[in-house]
Amino acid sequence: MSTCLVEFSFNDLCELLKVVHQTDVAELTLKSDEFELNIRKGGLAGGAGATVAEMAMPATHPQATAFMADGSNRPAPAPTPPPAVVDPKWVDITAPMVGTFYRSPAPGEPAFVNVGDRVSAGQTVCIVEAMKLMNDIEAEVAGEIVEILVENGESIEYGQPLMRVNPS
Template sequence: MFKIHEIREIIKLIDQSSINEFELEIDGAKVTMKKSAGETVYVSQPVVQAPVAPVAQAAAPVAAAPAVAEAPAAPVEAPKPAAAAVDESNLHKIVSPMVGTFYRSPEPGKPAYVQAGDKVTPNKVVCIVEAMKLFNEIEAEVSGEIVKVLVEDGQLVEYGQPLFLVKPE
């Protein structure tokens, strides 16, 4: 059975690609995704397994449906982002220069490059973004204090997506 985070990663990758239809079957669990003008993606699992909870993505509604069911699944609304407790107008955003997977530390089990409250300089490495098996170190670009980490470790990030908020010095 597929885990929710695995399905989310597949959805994001398919959504970013020019692929219109995708099908994956592993150990009897099957995921089929089709892009259309409405950007609806359907995920299916065999009936003998527990149904997958609905998965939502900002760009495309997603719903779970059993493999044998003929009725279309209803799209699920994307979650609304939580209100930011920080005034971002005077903060510098460190953004991802590419699509990839965000990592806070140099390797599993090691401490994160930076935490909220840490001081950074323009050449200080703050994270890694992995793209196509290449690990790209992302630098702070400014001197200041990390106010907030905006991305979870292991999360897929988009080009230009804010990763950190920095209060410039």
């Protein structure tokens, strides 16, 4: 019997999810004494092509750690809180392409918008860098920014909600 130690960074997990999403693999399970990772796609509540990943660690595991890309390990992150209630009248500003999300026009400059700011239709609210091109993302409606859902410099996917606007 052979033993295989599997270490995943967050980036490794993201890459694994991308690969599964782009292939015909419908379900993948990785299991060890320390954790179990289940990835399933298609036919879910999120719609065709949606991918769900679940990871479980025994609560009694004394050294549950998250292994980082730099080789270090840190305590496993706390479980994420349940999603906040989203008002149905809010409008999502979504990513029109895959790329990198930036809140400001250049490093060290102020963000285009912050939570609580009022925006007008057509106003630039962020930038998405794709293939070394900077693309201005504009608000489609006037209103107040109520949520910013992505961190500055984070990789984003097509159709991913970036911000939420309470239209006025």
